[in-house]
Amino acid sequence: MYVLLFHALIVTGLTLRVLLRDDLAPSSRLAWFMVIFILPVAGAIVYFLFGEASLGRSASRRRATIRSVWAESPAILGSGSDLLESIDPAYQPAFSYAASINGFQVKTGNRAELMADGLEARRRLLSDIDAAKVSVNVLYYIWLDDNTGTAVAQALMRAVARGVQCRAMTDGLGSRQLIKSRLWRQMSDAGVMTEIALPLNRPLFTMLTSRIDLRNHRKITVIDGQITYCGSQNCADPEFLVKPKFAPWVDIMLRIEGPVVAQNQLLFASDWMVARKGSLQEFPLSPDTHANGFAASIIGDGPTERAGATAQLFASLIGTATRTLTLSTPYFVPNTTVLNAIQAAAYRGVHVTLIFPERNDSWVVAAASRSFYQAILASGACIFEYIPGLLHSKTLTIDGCITFLGSSNMDLRSFDLNYENDILLQDVATTKAVEQRQEDYLKQSREVTVVQVESWSLPTKLWNNAIATIGPVL
Incomplete structure (x- = not known):
């Protein structure tokens, strides 16, 4: 009797909580209703640990305070005039939306x-x-x-030995092995300032006050305030020794100079100042502007930004495509x-090509991804799976x-869960280079056809669709 009453209270309480949240899609x-009703006790624990993307009030206030400091650097954020003057009108809505995420406007003079x-x-x-x-x-x-x-350490x-100020920051979960290593201690002893983003030194406290799987997924390098690197590569070999059977990890990186370097610097500074008090004056924010440079902006999203921003940005960008x-x-x-944006682009005649790894280090993601293949192919889009390694x-x-x-x-x-950093740019030469790299991926991939997807066994289809059903809570 008491067990049933306890069960009813848990289900009712969590159901009301989920219904009252304005940030959840239907x-x-x-998906959460399924978890709560099927696994009332275990589901409650899962929801408590992973149900809400919050870093806690203290951390959120700290980040909001730092964001307000950005307003003191209007030259870095930009005014929006470069967008009207340098971005093709067809793509201005997407660039405008990108600027709305964290205030970084389009800046010209980049290479x-x-x-x-x-x-x-x-x-x-x-x-x-x-x-x-x-x-x-x-x-x-x-x-x-x-x-x-x-080598980077x-x-x-x-650099420190010759008088350069060096800061090194890494995620508490993604780099947990390095943080415990002698190399990390050597860096600190040598004078490199080291910090941990979203540390896990108090895991129980983290679980009670926020979510343990909210991570800083950024890859930022800024040198002398003049050079930045942006892309997918972590500080690791392509052999990626923690998951060697999926190697090589295939990444892409841009080396960038120009005004957007300062925007990436601001992102780094915001993460650094959450972990260690400081001032923006400590960070060089005056990169050179290059003649005939392209227009671009940095986008830095995360769980303390506007909900749904990255997905809406992707949809906005996809909606601007007219040819490829x-x-x-x-x-x-x-x-x-x-x-829906991907399907709509293909239906209106855009040549849509999607490239995924054939072997994924996450079996959950692999199953969920393939559940979408049928609908995407039906719209006329093309899907390729990269064979040689993990296309990252x-x-x-x-x-x-x-x-x-x-x-x-x-x-x-x-x-929804990770802090990310990306660049959005308009430039024929740079885009041509990236497209050539994409073409290299395609040459090493196999195309997935409608016939192949339709031939998948019934258990495979059931498995993929079942995993995708709980995708919103993964």
């Missing part, structure tokens, strides 16, 4: 170089750190003590907004002139 509510591969990105990064004269600020979700991770220590749209992502679990590049190119690239996956974690 599909998410339905970028696409790194040939992960090893080239590491070589250039180390060279830039070794040439630094003022400061180096780095933030990585995953930082391993492998060849790449050790040693470069930072060399090519997308690569390792984790594809779109919400209805993004899925997150790229979106549109009509040969627009590129969106960075740390954001097209999944619900990037939409």
Whole structure:
């Protein structure tokens, strides 16, 4: 009797909580109802731990205070005039929406170089750190003590030895092995300022006050306030020793100079100042402007920004495509907004190409992703699966002139739970280079056809669709 009453109270209380939330889509509510009703006690624990994307009031207030400091740098944020003067009218709505997320307006005078591969990105990064004269600020979700991770740490220590101010920050979960390593201690002992984003040193407190799976997924490097790197590569070798059977990890990185460097610097500063008190005056925010440089803006989303912003940005960008749209992502679990935008683009005649890894390090994501294949293919879009390794590049190119690239996956974690950083730019040359890289991926991929999807066994289809059903709570 008492057990049944307790069960009823749990189900009723959580049902009311889910119904009263204004930030949930109907599909998410339905998914949580399934979890709560099918697993009343376990479901309650799952909802308590993972049901609401909140860092707690204290952390949210701290980030809001830091965001207000950004307003003191109007030259960095921009005024919006560059958008009207430099962005094609067809794409202005998407750029305007991007600026609404955290106030970073379009800035002209930028230039970028696409790194040939992960090893080239590491070589250039180390060279830039070794040439630094003022400061180096780095933030990585995953930082391993492998060849790449050790080389970057040693470069930072060399920089400190010659008087350069160096800050190193890494995520408490993604880099938990490094944080416990001798290398991390060596960096600190050498004078590199080290901090942990969203630390897990008090896991019980974290679980009681926020969500343990809210992570800082950013990959930011800013050197002397003049150079930044943006893309998908963590501070790790392509062999990615923590998950070697999926290697090589295939990433993409842009080396960027120009006004948007300061915007990436502001993102780094905001994360740093949450962990350690400081002032924006400590960060160089006056990068050079380059003649005939392209227009771009940085986007920094996260659980303390507006809910749904990244998904709406993807939908806005996809909605501007008129000829071609090519997308690569390792984790594809779109919400209805993004899925409908992809289908609509294909239905109106845009050549839509989606590239995913054939083997995914997340079996849950792999199953959920494939549940969408039938509907996407029916719209006329093309799907390819990359064979040689785990395609980790997150790229979106549109009509040969627009590129969106960075740390954001097209999944619900990037939409709602992770801090991300990306760049949105209009430039034919840079977009052509990224499109060529996408073409290289396609040459090493196999196309997924309607016939193949229809031939999947009944248990496979049931499994994929069942996983996708609870996708909103993953």
